[in-house]
Amino acid sequence: MKLLYSLTSPYARKVRVVAAEKRIEVEMVKVVLSDPDCPVSHHNPLGKIPVLVLDDGESLFDSRVIVEFLDNRTPVARLIPQEHSAKVWVRRWEALADGICDAAIAAMHESRRAENMRDQAVIEKQMGKVHRGLRQLNAELGESKWCVDDTFSLADIALGCMLGWLDLRYKSLEWREDYPNFARHFEEMMKRPSFSESAPPQD
Numbered sequence: 001m002k003l004l005y006s007l008t009s010p011y012a013r014k015v016r017v018v019a020a021e022k023r024i025e026v027e028m029v030k031v032v033l034s035d036p037d038c039p040v041s042h043h044n045p046l047g048k049i050p051v052l053v054l055d056d057g058e059s060l061f062d063s064r065v066i067v068e069f070l071d072n073r074t075p076v077a078r079l080i081p082q083e084h085s086a087k088v089w090v091r092r093w094e095a096l097a098d099g100i101c102d103a104a105i106a107a108m109h110e111s112r113r114a115e116n117m118r119d120q121a122v123i124e125k126q127m128g129k130v131h132r133g134l135r136q137l138n139a140e141l142g143e144s145k146w147c148v149d150d151t152f153s154l155a156d157i158a159l160g161c162m163l164g165w166l167d168l169r170y171k172s173l174e175w176r177e178d179y180p181n182f183a184r185h186f187e188e189m190m191k192r193p194s195f196s197e198s199a200p201p202q203d
């Protein structure tokens with residue numbers, strides 16, 4: 001099995017953390033999406049990472065499908081609860097954390113366009129999603145150590161990967177100041193080798 005990934009993708013980091021937590025051996029293949037001979041679109045018609053290429057040549061995407069596949073591969077360190085309502089809650093956390101990344105990435109792309117092409121309203125709309133999402137997740141985390149049922153799960157991994165990506169691309173957001181609950185959670189995440197060893201390189 002091999003994972004096509006980049007060091008900065010928050011979605012690929014989620015998969016890397018899950019594989020490490022579950023001690024599943026995956027060959028890591030770093031790709032550069034802008035390379036003309038980048039192999040990603042041969043395995044994922046959407047041309048996005050992460051992609052997990054299985055030994056029989058089939059491929060899995062996106063990150064939510066891959067993490068479910070990996071979690072079911074071995075019962076070691078279950079990250080998605082089997083009990084239905086806890087599972088739904090964990091996946092909702094993941095959807096919101098990933099959705100914050102989606103919106104922040106869209107805002108980043110818009111802000112990188114030439115000034116005469118840039119639409120400030122698009123940036124504001126996307127950043128509205130980011131801020132509302134952060135407020136909601138922060139309120140839901142509250143004083144708890146972990147996101148759902150005070151048990152470490154995929155929800156914590158998704159939250160950590162999203163916050164780590166904001167550190168990389170949106171330093172000015174200074175989320176630690178507004179959201180001390182996140183800051184405490186992030187410190188806890190950084191104690192796990194799966195998370196600290198997958199941190200994106202800082203520019």
Ligand SMILES: N[C@@H](CCC(=O)N[C@@H](CS)C(=O)NCC(=O)O)C(=O)O
Nearest residue numbers: 009010011047048049050062063064
């Ligand atoms: N929902 C997807 C999002 C994947 C995604 O957007 N990945 C980015 C890298 S961080 C990408 O490949 N972008 C290239 C593109 O959109 O063409 C997932 O969870 O895997």
